[in-house]
Amino acid sequence: MSLPSSAEEALDAFAQCPGWEQRARLLMQWGERLTPLRPEERDEANRVHGCESQVWLVGEVQEGHWHFRAASDARLLRGLLAVLLARVDGLSCSQLGEVDLTDWFNRLGLSRQLSPSRSNGLNAVLQRMRQLAAEN
Structure with missing residues (x-):
């Protein structure tokens, strides 16, 4: 599966x-x-439940492709949300189901810095995205 252009941009930026x-x-x-x-x-x-910090997620589907917006009170988490949104922007419902969060953060070189609670929180965000997609 090819990556959204925003995900390619993230990979290039973090590789530097x-x-x-x-x-x-x-x-x-x-x-x-x-x-x-x-x-x-x-x-x-x-609000996304399962995150230690407060996280809000809003999603909308346009012509079968999902676009999400998210917010958090925590600065580092906002950055993690931004690169997660870059990875999932414009995906279809079935493509959202194929996203491997661990692989994505490994590719960005960020996985070692993800504490178990942050990792769980980001997984909760991805699960919420999939739930929103399934409801539509």
Whole structure:
């Protein structure tokens, strides 16, 4: 399965980073690129459960392709969400089901920095994406 162009961009950007410090800085920058959610979208219905930090996720399907927006109060998590959204942007429902989160963060060189709780939280976000896709 080919990657969305935003995912290719993420892989290229993170491949340029020689170490964790540079990756962490880049992650923060990616987090700032997230499209902000409107205040009314930061509600309980859009909250992702299973994350230690607060995370909200909004998804919409256009012509069979999913586009998500997400927000978090935690800076590092916003960056992780941004690279996750880059990976899933424009995928179909069935393609969302094929996304391997561990492989994606390995390819970005970020998996070693993912604590078990962050990893669980990101898995909860991906599960919520799949749930939204299944409901439509």
